[in-house]
Amino acid sequence: MKLTYFFPLVLFLLMYGFGFSATPSISKANLPNWIRQSSNQPKALDLADISDGYYYERIEYQVNLAEQTRFYRDVKVLTEHAGAEHAGQVTIVFDPQYQQLIMHELFVVRGGKHLDRLDLGKFEMIASESELSRSIYNGTYAAYFLLEDLRKDDKIVLSYSLRGFNPVFDNRFADTYFLQGYEPFGLLHVNYVVPKTRSLKFKTFKGAPTAEQQDLGHAVSYYWDIAGTDHVETEANMPIWYPTRQRIECSEFSKWSDVAKWAGNVNPIPPLVAGGKLYQFSERLWQESKHDSVVYAQKVTDFVQNDIRYMGVEVGEYSHRANNPEKVFAQRYGDCKDKSVLLATMLRHKGIDATLILANTYEEYGLDQYLPSPFAFNHMVVRLSIDGRRQYIDPTIMNQGGSFSERYFPFYGKVLEVKAGGVLQDTEKVLSGTTRVEEKFKLRRDGGAQLDVVTIYSGSNADDIRTYFKQTAKNTIDKSYLEYYQGFYKGLVRQTPLTYQDDPVRNIFRVEEHYNMHSFSEIEVGTNRRSISVYATNLSSYLPTISDGRLTPIALRYPLSLEHDIYIINPDGIPVSPMKENEFMDRESYYYGKNIVTINDTLKIAFRLGFHDTYVKAEEVAAYQSDFADKERFFSSAVYLDDDGLVSGSTTAHETNGWSVFGFVVLLGLFTWLVVTYYHPRRASTLIPVYDEMRYDRIGGWLVLLLIALCATAIRVFYEGMLRLFFTQQMWDTLDYNVGVHPWLYAGIFMTMFVGNTVIFFLSVYAAYLLVKRRDIFPQTLFFLLMFQLAVVLADVVLTYTIFREQQAEADDYSEIVRAISFALIWSLYLFHSTRVKGTFLVQSDQVAQAEALVAPALPSIPVSVFESTDNTSHGGGSEHDVQRDN
Template structure:
């Protein structure tokens, strides 16, 4: 028995060795192929100031022969510094041995004009070089690796090799792309495609790249670019992946997108479930579980494929684009996007639900249709189904999606392509199907401490994401990271109770609750030398990309995004916080943001908002973005000042009267009264508004009655509605101490302006009422002045508030105020100028005129008037006659 085990183990070992030897790739060495084209230009030495890493590419060659399915590469690196050997001396050549072979041609150094050969196949290491392990994808890629020895400054490293073999999954059709510029300059770039006669390769250039030059080779045609010296392009972070910043070329043998759709359907047909297979039995089980309801059946299948089939792909060879049989995927319980999509579609079609596979690009939301048609335009597959005439996309690689199946989030992938013959590009919708709302409640304590309770509510796609995070991360680790977040903001924060969460998967709502104790909440504000509580919506600020003021390219945004962050600061002992209202909300084409501050009894509420309408900010919106978020941290934060007793500043001024404002009001009224009766009241009416010479009406009547009532009530309304609750209140003047972010001087001048203006309007309204009752001739012009004053005050009020509060005009004035003021001024001004009752009522002149006329009758003037002189002259003439 022991010998049997040894024999079995020996056979197993030999079998493993044979298999390993059979699948292990090998390297070969040959001369450069005779079809390779040589450049007609000499490399240009680039500006070494633009070179990093201690080396640059003197030349790069990339040539493809479609007939032999061979890609040839040659590059020459020049070491400008000894440090360049670290990177330039490492050689990695990747290939997929399932359908490719690697052939080395040259590897040598040029030092002091001498050629030093370094091509030794025995020194190369062949190792698995999986390029997509981070995405749980095994693609069977290998790398030939060599670390060159004895490299020195000014050495040139020359390497050439060929990779032979195209992926058979594409049915013999070729497509490719190449970038003609880099972020560093190159001395020479040579690209060539040799196309046999009878095959048509379409080319397209981007970003101003030149078209290829054609060369007839007899039985083939060469298309090439031979460029001596390429310009570098500047790198800017946070640029949308679809936005082209460098010149590039594309080529493809696919003529139309419909050809790509047909290829995809040929490679991945939706199979019929085997009659005796376990997958068919399982599908029948789900149908019974759904009680024959098609939408419930879709939900059951989607839940199974998304959550029970883990995402992992072995994409070796043709399986880079060909899905595995659904029976196999069901049995092994893993698969990549195409495996899961085909499985989902096959299970749906088993019960007559129309399904379709869809090709998408998870990176390029825009401009995909500008590329040449080819499978390379896509990197992902999803499914589409239709029930009751209503279609819907499902991404089977998204896990832990909750809510009704019709409401499940589908990412914005821009244009997609149906995997079927005759397919055309189809636009998907931009839908913000998720929201995150943070509610932080600070309960202040008199000793300076605070209790912080946090409730975070995730809905829609945001609930999907956080649900996956909680399922894949240890709760202790989550709790620790949450605590560390608040300890970075408030150094003396400690955990008060354990973190808890509630997952309402049926409605797709996920709630997280936290509670902390903060021994000392406020810190000394160095600018004012006063204690203040600083609150910060870090999750909003960090969602905005940082860009330089010289930005020229579109800014990528994390779409979809809808964030709300509300902070509640609550006074101890239910003490009321002074009334304050601030609002700043801005909407742009690609995003919106805002901040507001309100108070309600003992609570001050600070609300922050941020959301994205699109995946990027356009060129024309960059200026607004830079202006809006020049200091984003300051915008998404605020400070609330506290008194030494631990209350929000101004809380202890409740119902207190500011006697200085009362004294100022009385003093201004006395000043206005004295000045008016001293310099204005005894004057006659001007000709500004024409009046009759004699009274036509002895009493106040008509519309003047309504005007009299309005003038009588106006000072009462302003006094009891504005002056008493606001201007005379200590709370209003206390706001000078806690309006953070506003200039105290400008704000103080604003309050004084409104105080003086309201006092003058009160006086003038009462004075006009008095003139109206007396039917004085100066009433119309005085009332017109009052109307204009009220209109000017309202307009100035809004303008000054806009300047001081940066669009926060809602705090003191609303747009309806100016409309009301304009309407009131226009209506009564027209009445004053056109009413016969006004012209015939207000004809009573100043009182001193009657007394003066009486004095003229009783005692003649010392200096004769022109009338008396004429009268006397006439009498003399009569006597002479």
């Protein structure tokens, strides 16, 4: 009811204030004598391309710059009776502030006869105000006429002129016209009559033909006379700026600096009136800011953004001219240019450099390809500079929080400085906001669950949600949040009312919800297994659905950074069986990911989605389609439950898998038999050279540390790899519940890691035994163990990232890699370079020693006197061998 009474009142007051108490009138006249006649005949169209029961046989648009007149003519042909409903309504929109509507023709052609229907008395003048939904009053009217007695195959001929150009452009002209539509035309005739004293530049886009010219003596006619135009197919979710239709542009502004100069003349930044109310208010803010320019700029911005409500009166010249700042301050409302000029005026009052900026909220890309023209822009903002630091401010954004220097400014592509010599500038794509959703499903043994939801908005997302909460009734918000979850989970009821906390200083907005679900699980069709399904559809809703074979870019709702974490928690701290799924993809325009891990009694399912740009390029559409071919499946997850109603595997958390223990023992026995039979009796290889004679008859030096390291490796592998993982039943349960990887591939990797850990354990124990016995095959055995252990660790990491598509290694992964590489490098270098190793490990196997004893020749006996002589010459000092042995 409030809106019902409010808008008519506003319209009445505005119309009265601007002198529109009288209804605009229309007149009638013959066809202008300056219009050009087409030399072509309309082309027959394929009716299969026609909708709404009618088509345009002819469309004419002609402009006379000297007469400031636009001439329109169209001929519509009814192909079906239903066409009368759409084609029979004549609506002509114009601005009576500077335009006169002159009717020329309105008749129906039926059976070769012209039936005149032009009766000015039957036209109704209606305030159209098509932009009221945007709080913009533009003062336009619509001349409305409803044709009677229309039949199939009738032709409706309408022609009229709009005389008068908006004076705000200082008698300079600019225009845009599309040469194609989304349905074909039988004939299109466009004509610009330009006096030779004026220079109007033309530019064509999307392969449009260039203009033909005709010298009229005092003027030149630039025209397009096209018999039959092709229709253009359109696709949903295309960027607004992406060109699909041929168009022409013309402008008397030769360069962008001309547009900047014009805009500066139309919207000067005036000094404040000394002693006026705005002057006094600005002085008060300056005192409150303690003469700090940054603090003052923030206070002024807050005032203009939040206390000057957005509402524009864009009548006549005020479509591009701002109201005086004193007036805007007094009335407490204004559109983008009103608010921008007010902001810049207040900033300049205290010596802060402030520049008006023209922007286009739709043309994120390609605006620099336009002809310079005021119509290239539809928005105005401010750029300020304090101590050499520039910052853009959009005064139409409300309730911005956080540090002033980090306030969000939308990506508007190219913008134009409103100053002498102003040029196009680039704005940056800034991702300043994140939305994080945490849903915790706390399972109960009765089959129900408690759902606690925390949603944290930061940056620009906090700005948006803050405005939503301030402008929307609390009960409405509470109901919408409840209905959202009830759409996914049956039997969900609110436990406590929704609560929120706003921290504008840090710019964080936190919303909490609490619900109860009496029954959470359901029986899966086909398997008859009990399961629960969780969803992150708030992510998938941001991804446009596209058709196969699409060739055009896809618009994205930039900026976007969403995190959605779902926790399914078992009661009583009962552990969850290990599960693993990880997928992450980072494309040029977007990224997404899904990760499933278990943390004690909790199954965590994390989703990520974000956009790097405002659109997906045409050449990346195929990848987008492949990535999100089944987005609803990707952004949801089904989890199986055990008979006890808990997350699958929870009942086996403390059970031992007997077959894994048996397999471990069997493998150890097999390895022992193979080593004892084929390897242990062998002679050492020449891989690591040793001395000919033994110099050390006991283990010492760094070998003691190596022995400890081997024992520690065996203990760690047995405890962490076997006891805590492979010997547990819940680890083997992952073969049934792992998702995202082919079962056979996952099982192969699983068994390979099991055998690899068993080999490392066996070799560590065996190498420790060889070290103690000082066997000659120890160095080569240890070297093989080091290389095998390094290969197993690297294979585990590589396979994990490749198979499960993990993109970021965890701290434990880095630690394991560094430990394996360091262990292998240090001890390998020690094996090859240590004299202790080369002089210690010379003990051969009994079989090798016996074989060499049988083939060795008998040594001659040495007289005792020789030893006595040796002892005497050495003065009782002992042999070199004895000295080395003691060392």
